[in-house]
Amino acid sequence: MGSFIFCRRLWRWNPERAEPFENEEQRPCSCWSPEMTPSTKMALIEQGDTAAPENCQRLVILGSSKVGKTSLVSRFLNNKFDDGYTPTIEDFHRKIYRIKGEAYRLDILDTSGNHPFPAMRRLSIITGDLFLLVYSIDNRESFEEVERLCQQIQECKTQCRTQTGERRRKFGIPIVVVGNKCDREKSRVIDPSEALHLTEVYENCQFIEASAKKNINIEESFTRIFDLGNLPLEMSPSLHRKVHPFYVSGSSSPTGRRGMSIRRKMSDACGTIAPNVRRPSIRTDLMVAQMRTKTSAISKADVKDKCVIQ
Known part of the structure; x- marks a missing residue:
């Protein structure tokens, strides 16, 4: 019937x-019909709010002050460089992607190099999924800070069970150490071999030298962290189309697609920077930290070794 x-x-x-x-x-x-699913008819900026949890990642930029953390982010997001220096308290950015039919959300937390509040730094580490650790090749202290950061991240993440990142945790914590200002070769005090030795100590950790001023290896730095984090390489700027935040998938004309490279046509990847985005509240981050600080490898009796916010 x-x-x-x-x-x-x-x-x-x-x-x-x-x-x-x-x-x-x-x-x-x-x-x-499959072509009428809600996700494909939503503006790209709205799809970021409905992305699968495993596709929502936070990239944390850490390092001493004046090493070029903000300049690296500016190059990645807008391909711009400002030679002036303005101390960063904390900047938060969000980029939304649609890649092979899936929505992805990348949050970028550009932290202060002064870190007057150690508890806030620990909170940034606990809530982070991917890490770019930046030093300047002409500053020994900035490299030593990266060494301390590597150890702090490893200790904290080893003790903390991340519920939303199991596919990466088994391969280690995604970290890329960036030796910035490689254009200042005459002022170099950190040999690349030192940084290579540091990254070889940790699993899923890589090293690269870059220059935000000269736009050297900026995209490669982010491509490496996406690769280590098991994220689509189309998240790199040259591998996706830049669209308006309210772009609706499928609205592009055939004429606009003719200039696309073969790789971009295959994935039809697009991305946009979320305007006027606000950092999640400290309370929200604390809730995330609370979920992530349930230890798995450490006995519950050994409470003193738990990763906590103090």
């Missing part, structure tokens, strides 16, 4: 559907 298929706009008799439905919620709409 067939069944009626109801829709807000029309209804029709379907004699081929003989199986009964247990309730009306199971009955698909007759005018539905």
